[in-house]
Amino acid sequence: MADLRVETAGAVATITLDRPDALNALTVPLKEDLRAAFERLAADDAVRAIVLTGAGRAFCAGQDLRERLGPDALPLEDEIRVRYNPLILAMRTNPKPIVGAINGVAAGAGASLAFACDIRIAAEGASFLLAFGRVGLIPDSGATWLLPRLIGASKAAEVALTTDPLSAADAERFGLVARVVPADQLVGEAQALARRLADGAPLALALTKRALETAWDHDLAQQLGAEAEMQGQAGATADHAEGIQAFLERRQPRFRGS
Numbered sequence: 287m288a289d290l291r292v293e294t295a296g297a298v299a300t301i302t303l304d305r306p307d308a309l310n311a312l313t314v315p316l317k318e319d320l321r322a323a324f325e326r327l328a329a330d331d332a333v334r335a336i337v338l339t340g341a342g343r344a345f346c347a348g349q350d351l352r353e354r355l356g357p358d359a360l361p362l363e364d365e366i367r368v369r370y371n372p373l374i375l376a377m378r379t380n381p382k383p384i385v386g387a388i389n390g391v392a393a394g395a396g397a398s399l400a401f402a403c404d405i406r407i408a409a410e411g412a413s414f415l416l417a418f419g420r421v422g423l424i425p426d427s428g429a430t431w432l433l434p435r436l437i438g439a440s441k442a443a444e445v446a447l448t449t450d451p452l453s454a455a456d457a458e459r460f461g462l463v464a465r466v467v468p469a470d471q472l473v474g475e476a477q478a479l480a481r482r483l484a485d486g487a488p489l490a491l492a493l494t495k496r497a498l499e500t501a502w503d504h505d506l507a508q509q510l511g512a513e514a515e516m517q518g519q520a521g522a523t524a525d526h527a528e529g530i531q532a533f534l535e536r537r538q539p540r541f542r543g544s
């Protein structure tokens with residue numbers, strides 16, 4: 287994992303894309319390591335929340351364009367199907383909440399990675415750039431699905447078609463990021479948020495993520511049914527009983543993930 291760092295402190299794992307000289311552009315090994323890291327953390331009961339950030343001045347500049355021109359590059363459709371799509375799904379289906387700490391420019395598939403996080407906090411000076419059009423491509427890695435849902439169809443069309451960068455301040459205005467903080471506070475703020483999430487009931491968090499995701503494809507009646515089913519699962523946990531007990535005893539709950 288030469289270009290990826292995974293550090294765990296308590297119940298929070300922080301993943302750092304670590305190719306700062308190339309603005310953390312995505313190579314085959316980096317994509318494979320990143321996907322493997324998300325899958326490993328998904329299965330690790332000791333980890334309850336994940337932070338994703340980038341080293342240096344960028345979050346991620348998307349596909350490494352030098353690698354794309356190399357002799358070993360897969361045809362573009364295959365690369366997307368084999369490497370990008372499973373990576374995005376490893377994030378969106380991850381049972382742990384993922385906080386994006388967007389430290390600088392998030393361009394191309396780097397923007398898609400940011401959109402695939404559950405909550406984003408941005409540094410002042412960060413930006414989101416659907417650079418795909420500048421190299422004759424369409425937004426991929428979930429950007430066309432995620433961005434309209436995050437900021438609305440009209441703004442998403444503007445950002446995708448013009449390829450104008452969306453500043454951190456505008457991203458906050460459109461609800462894409464939860465808040466904007468000074469750069470030197472970014473990772474600390476994201477980890478503090480992740481620690482709060484990690485104190486939650488793990489199954490309830492996982493089911494909340496799933497319910498929010500399935501809602502897009504359901505009508506109200508279907509979603510009411512899905513909520514009932516998932517609530518049945520959450521309600522059967524020891525953590526639900528602990529939550530009620532803690533409420534009655536006026537103390538903080540101690541959720542164990544069972």
Ligand code: T3D
Pocket residue numbers: 307308309311347348349350351352354362365366391393394395396415417418420421423426
């Ligand atoms: O497999 C497939 O191809 C399909 C998947 C496609 C998904 C995609 O992500 S397509 C979109 C790919 N990404 C881009 O088009 C963004 C390219 N980068 C930029 O537009 C700019 O670098 C930024 C706007 C992100 C930042 O601009 P700036 O002026 O702050 O930095 P810079 O000088 O352009 O870049 C600094 C270094 O990073 C530079 O290297 P050097 O010259 O100092 O050795 C530059 O080449 C390198 N770099 C930046 N982005 C990439 C990159 N190297 C390889 N690939 C990159 N994407």
